[in-house]
Amino acid sequence: MRTYLGCIPCIIRQALDATCFVTDDEAIQERVLREALRAASELDLRTTPAAVGQQIHRLIRQLTGNPDPYREVKEQFNRAALALYPEMKQRVESSPDPLETALRLAIAGNIIDFGVNAHLEESEVNATLRDALTTPIHGDVEAFRQAVAGAATILYLADNAGEIVFDRLLIEQMPRERVTVVVKGSPIINDATMADAQTAGLTDIVEVIDNGSDAPGNILETTSEEFRRRFAQADLVISKGQGNYETVSEEDKDVFFVLKAKCEVIARDLGCPLGSLVLQHHRPEKSTLA
């Protein structure tokens, strides 16, 4: 997805929120904010909002000397999600449609996004989980079920810490030997890294790789050669969250975008109301021509 003009004020607000979240030092806050303004003033709108996020968070880490400023909230939300896991697992297994129930909970888990909301409370996660069980899904669950059943290799692009515990519920409903989960190569906001995949227990049940990048989402040119090869070869990609949508939505792949639409611009780009549970299928162009 390109950067819309409407993204820019939000990018600036997120830059200030992020630096205030990470440090109380006003000189650093001011420097990060000015740098974000300067970068945004010269931004190529054909790039994705995630590319600006990558620059800003690199600068925050550099100026604060903290290589992983969101480590504490990542652990907090991993713990909170793991505490909910047994009850949610029970709910999935006793459901008439375990795949759909697990999908709903995985979408709800996408609310744990400190890029969009640096003030998230655990109570908001609980409310989102409850709502997700009954809110209509914007997308075709049957097409998703068939695609998962038919794919020889599935690449699951994870999004945030905490959220990946809910992804585990969904992955447990898939043919695990065909699934590879992708986490970030190094810390960026509260995105899941290998440590979070281990905490969530994902590494015990499926292959987990990292993408070699410190960008939000998967900006392909910033990822490792190995990731790009796996991405090119995958039969089916399941892409979690807004950052992955922003960066992968124009790739010529068979992708299901699975996310909660938390911002107006992305909701408009997806053609759904704000707050929707999204399951959007992008097919590769060659299959359209077939």
Place this chain on the structure above:
Amino acid sequence: MRTYLGCIPCIIRQALDATCFVTDDEAIQERVLREALRAASELDLRTTPAAVGQQIHRLIRQLTGNPDPYREVKEQFNRAALALYPEMKQRVESSPDPLETALRLAIAGNIIDFGVNAHLEESEVNATLRDALTTPIHGDVEAFRQAVAGAATILYLADNAGEIVFDRLLIEQMPRERVTVVVKGSPIINDATMADAQTAGLTDIVEVIDNGSDAPGNILETTSEEFRRRFAQADLVISKGQGNYETVSEEDKDVFFVLKAKCEVIARDLGCPLGSLVLQHHRPEKSTLA
């Protein structure tokens, strides 16, 4: 008031809202937004947010070739306020405390601010008027009453079109021969100019002058010599709205700031909750020493 870091994302959002309000031309929207970002990245935080607003709105007028882009909404809200005026006048006159009732309605009228909210609906004005009759005032109404009674000359710094019809209710409760109302020298957002003062009927009941400036608020160095003389000589200044607060709050004058606190930063600077009806007294330093 200086510009806080928290003002910056809001300045950028307001710049985009303003240019989208004025034109559908995306090239102009992008140019204004980039210029706002560039100006904000180099901003001296000791200046007021209003100074950036002045630059941005000059650029919007220049690029659109429209010298008064808010003319239509100014007229719309003048008409709406004038339609309410007879009922409100009746309410003031039948009140046990006409000055306080008029003051409350004048504060409520400050909601008509297209700088803060470019999507304002008339229904929101009506709701604010209703609430203002019962919400506590953050300030000392008795001190205001005494200051008005004791001042030989009162300079009333008006804020927006529409709002000045409600200011008229308050001014009618004052010794009119001692009151001079100040409007903007030329169009800036939906701020009242001389045309609006005429429409509101203010020019029939008190002296009205303009400040010679196209800035939101009264950035003294951008105002006319005549205005600065009147400002220096006034016994008492009544300053309506956030823009006037931003630009006058550090002047060494006897000023009552009369406004609705519509943004977090100004509410914090004033020491009141967001949404408060504010009547804040700033005394000149010499009287503090006396």
